[in-house]
Amino acid sequence: MDRINVCIIGSGNWATTIARNVGRNVANSQHMEPIVYMYVYEEIVDGRKLTEIINTTHINVKYMPDFVLPTNIVAVDDVVKTARDADILIFAIPPTFVNSCCKTLLGKVKPTAHAVSLIKGFERGDDGQIVLISQIIMRQLKIPCSVLVGCNLAHEIANDNFVEGTIGCRDQKYFRLLQDIFKSATFRVVVTDDADCVEICSTLRNVIAFGAGCADGMELNENTKAGIIRRGFLETLQFVDVFYPGCRMATFFEACGISDLVTSCYANRNRKLAEAFVKTGQPLSELEHILIPGHEPLGPVTAELVHIMLEKKGLADKFPLFTVIYKICVGDQPLTRLVETLRFAREDM
Amino acid sequence: MDRINVCIIGSGNWATTIARNVGRNVANSQHMEPIVYMYVYEEIVDGRKLTEIINTTHINVKYMPDFVLPTNIVAVDDVVKTARDADILIFAIPPTFVNSCCKTLLGKVKPTAHAVSLIKGFERGDDGQIVLISQIIMRQLKIPCSVLVGCNLAHEIANDNFVEGTIGCRDQKYFRLLQDIFKSATFRVVVTDDADCVEICSTLRNVIAFGAGCADGMELNENTKAGIIRRGFLETLQFVDVFYPGCRMATFFEACGISDLVTSCYANRNRKLAEAFVKTGQPLSELEHILIPGHEPLGPVTAELVHIMLEKKGLADKFPLFTVIYKICVGDQPLTRLVETLRFAREDM
Numbered sequence: 185m186d187r188i189n190v191c192i193i194g195s196g197n198w199a200t201t202i203a204r205n206v207g208r209n210v211a212n213s214q215h216m217e218p219i220v221y222m223y224v225y226e227e228i229v230d231g232r233k234l235t236e237i238i239n240t241t242h243i244n245v246k247y248m249p250d251f252v253l254p255t256n257i258v259a260v261d262d263v264v265k266t267a268r269d270a271d272i273l274i275f276a277i278p279p280t281f282v283n284s285c286c287k288t289l290l291g292k293v294k295p296t297a298h299a300v301s302l303i304k305g306f307e308r309g310d311d312g313q314i315v316l317i318s319q320i321i322m323r324q325l326k327i328p329c330s331v332l333v334g335c336n337l338a339h340e341i342a343n344d345n346f347v348e349g350t351i352g353c354r355d356q357k358y359f360r361l362l363q364d365i366f367k368s369a370t371f372r373v374v375v376t377d378d379a380d381c382v383e384i385c386s387t388l389r390n391v392i393a394f395g396a397g398c399a400d401g402m403e404l405n406e407n408t409k410a411g412i413i414r415r416g417f418l419e420t421l422q423f424v425d426v427f428y429p430g431c432r433m434a435t436f437f438e439a440c441g442i443s444d445l446v447t448s449c450y451a452n453r454n455r456k457l458a459e460a461f462v463k464t465g466q467p468l469s470e471l472e473h474i475l476i477p478g479h480e481p482l483g484p485v486t487a488e489l490v491h492i493m494l495e496k497k498g499l500a501d502k503f504p505l506f507t508v509i510y511k512i513c514v515g516d517q518p519l520t521r522l523v524e525t526l527r528f529a530r531e532d533m
Numbered sequence: 534m535d536r537i538n539v540c541i542i543g544s545g546n547w548a549t550t551i552a553r554n555v556g557r558n559v560a561n562s563q564h565m566e567p568i569v570y571m572y573v574y575e576e577i578v579d580g581r582k583l584t585e586i587i588n589t590t591h592i593n594v595k596y597m598p599d600f601v602l603p604t605n606i607v608a609v610d611d612v613v614k615t616a617r618d619a620d621i622l623i624f625a626i627p628p629t630f631v632n633s634c635c636k637t638l639l640g641k642v643k644p645t646a647h648a649v650s651l652i653k654g655f656e657r658g659d660d661g662q663i664v665l666i667s668q669i670i671m672r673q674l675k676i677p678c679s680v681l682v683g684c685n686l687a688h689e690i691a692n693d694n695f696v697e698g699t700i701g702c703r704d705q706k707y708f709r710l711l712q713d714i715f716k717s718a719t720f721r722v723v724v725t726d727d728a729d730c731v732e733i734c735s736t737l738r739n740v741i742a743f744g745a746g747c748a749d750g751m752e753l754n755e756n757t758k759a760g761i762i763r764r765g766f767l768e769t770l771q772f773v774d775v776f777y778p779g780c781r782m783a784t785f786f787e788a789c790g791i792s793d794l795v796t797s798c799y800a801n802r803n804r805k806l807a808e809a810f811v812k813t814g815q816p817l818s819e820l821e822h823i824l825i826p827g828h829e830p831l832g833p834v835t836a837e838l839v840h841i842m843l844e845k846k847g848l849a850d851k852f853p854l855f856t857v858i859y860k861i862c863v864g865d866q867p868l869t870r871l872v873e874t875l876r877f878a879r880e881d882m
Contacts, residue, residue, distance in 0.1 A: 345754040346872045348763070372760075372876055405694040406800040410792035411721075414697070418786055433782070437767055443759035446795060451755040523695045527721055 189217040190365060191270035193263060193285065195224040195234070198302060199276035200248040201338040205368045206274065207254030213364065223266035224259040235259040251342050264292045272298055272365060275321060275329075278480070279305035282317055286324035298358055299329040300351070305482050306387055312492035316383045318352075328355060331379060332366060333386035334439035344370045348439035351375040352382030374438055381424055381431035382440045387486055388423060388506075392416030393448035394483030395509045397455035398522055401462025411526045413449050415505045417442070423503065427493065454483030462519060484513040504529045538566040539714060540619035542612060542634065544573040544583075547651060548625035549597040550691045551681075554717045555623065556603030562713065572615035573608040584608040600691050613641045621647055621714060624670060624678075627829070628654035631666055635673035647707055648678040649700070654831050655736055661841035665732045667701075677704060680728060681715060682735035683788035693719045697788035700724040701731030723787055730773055730780035731789045736835055737772060737855075741765030742797035743832030744858045746804035747871055750811025760875045762798050764854045766791070772852065776842060803832030811868060833862040853878045 190210055192203050203222055210216040227234045229246055237245050238259035242252050260266045267273050267289055277285060282303065299321050307315040321329040330353035341347045351362050351373055359375040367373045376382060395412045417436070424431045435441060449455060453476045460471050472481045487510040494500045500507045508525040511517035539559055541552050552571055559565040576583045578595055586594050587608035591601050609615045616622055616638055626634060631652065648670050656664040667678040679702035690696045700711050700722055708724040716722045725731065744761045766785070773780045784790060798804060802825045809820050821830045836859040843849045849856045857874040860866035 340754045340756050343754075345757060346760060346875055347754075347756040348760050348875070369876070370872075405689045405692075405696075406796045407689050407696040407792070408694060410796045411695060411697050411788070413795055414786065414788065414792040417791060421786075437763065437770075439760070439763065442766060442791075443756070443763040446762055447755045447759045450799070523719075526695055526697070527718070 187217040188215055188271045188361065189269050190220050190272040190274065191266050192220060192222040192257075192274045192276060193266060194274075194276035194302075195222055195238075195244060195247060195259065196276065196278070197247045198304075198338045199274075200244045200251070200253065201342045202274065202276060202302060202332075202366065203253055203257050204251065204342065205371060206365055207257040208368070209365055211254060211256050216365075218256050220257050221260045221266040221270070222257050223263045224261060226261040233261070235261045248342070263288055267293050267297075270294065270297060272300065272361070273327075274300050274302060274365075275317075276302040279303050279307060279317055280480075282307065282320055283324070286321060289325060293325060293327065295327070297325075297327050298355075299325065299327055300362060301329055301331045301383075302333075304333075304386070305480065306486070306489070308485075308489060312489065312496075314384075314387065314486070314489045314493065316380065316387075318379065318383055330354070330358065330362060331383045331386075332362075332373070333382055334444050341371055344368075346370050346372070348372045348374070348443055350382050350435075350438040350440035352379030352440070353377060354379050372439075376432075376435055376438060378432050378435040380428045381435040382438070384424055384428055385420060385436065385440045386444055387482070388420045388490070389416075389445045389448045390452070390454045390482040391487045391490060391506055391509055392420070392445060393452045393454040394458045394487065394513070395505060395522065396449035397458025397483075398462050398509070398512060398519060400455065401459040402519060402522075404523065408523060408526070409449065412505065412522075413445060415526060415529060417445060419503050419505050420445075423490070423506070426497065426499065453479055454481055457481045458483065468513065483509075487513050536566040537564055537620045537710065538618050539569050539621040539623065540615050541569060541571040541606075541623045541625060542615060543623075543625035543651075544571055544587075544593060544596060544608065545625065545627070546596050547653075548623075549593045549600070549602065550688075551623065551625060551651060551715065552602055552606050553600065553691065554715055554720060556606045557717070558714055560603060560605050565714075567605050569606050570609045570615040570619070571606050572612045573610060575610040582610070584610045597691070612637055616642050616646075619643065619646060621649065621710070622676075623649050623651060623714075624666075625651040628652050628656060628666055629829075631656065631669055632673070635670060638674060642674060642676065644676070646674075646676050647704075648674065648676055649711060650678055650680045650732075651682075653682075653735070654829060655835075655838070657834075657838060661838065661845075663733075663736065663835070663838045663842065665729065665736075667728065667732055679703070679707065679711060680732045680735075681711075681722070682731055683793045690720055693717075695719050695721070697721045697723070697792055699731050699784075699787045699789035701728030701789070702726060703728050721788075725781075725784055725787060727781050727784040729777045730784040731787070733773055733777055734769060734785065734789045735793055736831070737769045737839070738765075738794045738797045739801070739803045739831040740836045740839060740855055740858055741769070741794060742801045742803040743807045743836065743862070744854060744871065745798035746807025746832075747811050747858070747861060747868060749804065750808040751868060751871075753872065757872060757875070758798065761854065761871075762794060764875060764878060765798075766794060768852050768854050769794075772839070772855070775846065775848065802828060803830055806830045807832065817862065832858075836862050
């Protein structure tokens with residue numbers, strides 16, 4: 185049987201972090217091809233091509249200068265060359281590049297290939313709905329697509345701190361393989377087939393983290409923040425029940441659920457952005473370039489799409505926290521409404 | 534119909550905090566007796582009786598000097614006089630005094646009275662099991678006993694920050710009344726009849742907070758702490774399922790569940806104690822007197838009783854987080870086992 189060929193599409197901070205695990209894991213497996221191609225969007229850094237730098241120094245000087253990559257990670261500047269022989273395609277590019285990347289790859293990947301999206305975020309559907317990245321990849325490339333989430337602090341994985349992640353994969357025969365590709369001694373990976381739930385949980389938590397950041401910006405207390413986390417968790421359960429019926433409660437207790445939510449509300453970019461938004465009074469559009477350059481702040485845009493989806497079903501009133509966070513983002517409600525919402529939200533949902 | 538008479542047994546920080554809400558609420562109700570007796574263990578403070586100071590200055594100078602009590606809170610140095618005419622007995626005394634207090638009150642309270650325990654902690658049963666405080670009060674006084682939990686930072690309530698609490702009450706006809714007695718504009722109170730679950734959740738979170746504090750002491754990362762919270766939440770569900778069968782999942786999503794757990798893991802005395810235990814290497818018995826004078830550190834003792842209960846059923850292996858926290862407390866396992874446990878804990882429970 186042929187060895188399984190794994191490639192990585194993307195070379196940012198998160199792609200490079202996971203490449204360290206993937207490189208080590210394939211090197212230690214008799215079932216996997218020992219070389220992993222990594223697609224790098226070519227840039228010139230200090231007069232040299234980034235791919236050349238990575239392939240000679242094994243350091244991604246642009247996006248992760250403090251960590252060395254395994255030597256079996258090979259940077260390639262052509263996405264088709266990267267992916268054409270791969271059995272497992274790991275996508276770790278910004279969400280805005282997914283469509284064009286898939287167009288380039290269409291018909292050029294193995295029909296038996298399996299994709300794994302590590303992409304945070306989603307696409308905006310024509311009807312203003314959230315379209316999951318895994319759905320776009322599946323639809324465009326006509327191959328199955330799993331997701332890996334639950335590990336939103338790349339530097340903590342890179343530093344070999346203990347981190348938990350969740351893989352959502354609809355096909356049980358890939359469970360062990362995907363775990364073997366991503367895991368490490370300090371990166372615990374659990375696989376579940378409840379894939380949509382894994383991905384949407386990971387998306388909604390950015391809205392809640394934005395709310396938690398607003399509370400921090402107002403210097404509210406621990407109990408208020410816990411109230412936001414609790415209410416956000418309840419509205420996540422409820423949102424999933426309406427828009428992704430059939431998800432399982434147990435999935436919310438995986439890393440993609442409760443852990444991701446807690447870490448996001450204490451240490452996430454959306455939290456930080458919201459805190460600054462409240463403290464400085466500056467518009468979000470200005471702050472995001474200063475505070476999180478190169479990253480789209482997913483909280484506000486997710487809040488907007490969630491709101492559109494809820495409005496279409498006439499359900500905004502049933503999701504008071506998601507609704508008030510959206511309205512605070514766009515300036516339709518004062519910040520004081522956040523705590524008011526917690527006070528008056530109905531318990532029975 | 535007679536007005537409902539409410540009394541408070543206890544005058545510590547927590548009793549005094551809640552007395553401010555209770556005093557205001559009864560004063561504004563046509564159904565409640567406007568005077569609330571508060572039992573104060575008599576002490577001499579600066580040459581004057583504490584009850585006299587409270588009744589003249591309306592300040593509990595000993596336990597809450599920065600806040601003024603409503604004038605309808607009347608300090609009484611006799612627990613029988615405090616309680617004998619009361620329809621609602623609010624208990625807010627240290628857990629070690631519950632038995633003797635109930636002995637004094639036996640036969641002296643109205644047979645139709647209803648107790649509410651605000652007591653954090655539990656009693657150690659003869660067989661080494663946790664005995665819930667509400668069970669002791671019910672058994673000894675032969676009246677029903679509800680519980681109010683989920684608000685472990687008294688100063689946040691006192692400062693009128695937003696806080697959520699949960700009341701566990703088996704009798705639906707008391708739901709509205711209890712809510713009306715305790716709530717305020719900033720203290721949201723939800724009542725559920727799943728009373729044992731409310732009380733045991735609030736107890737177990739001290740074990741998890743101790744684990745979170747160990748992680749802080751080792752300067753581990755956000756993801757590790759989230760892993761402890763997640764695993765702790767799962768083991769709480771599982772513990773309740775074994776020892777208090779029939780509890781409802783929804784209760785874990787009330788303030789007594791997820792909120793109390795998160796606040797405890799970020800801002801609780803057990804967390805702080807554990808952090809110092811790790812950083813200084815000093816014995817717990819020495820640290821607790823320095824760090825949390827006047828308070829029993831519930832984390833270690835709860836961990837011990839939980840461990841005894843699990844061992845008796847041969848289930849310690851199924852609760853690896855609770856077990857390792859106990860073993861770290863007593864020095865049977867090194868701290869490094871905490872992360873090891875998270876790494877290797879089985880997901881299927």
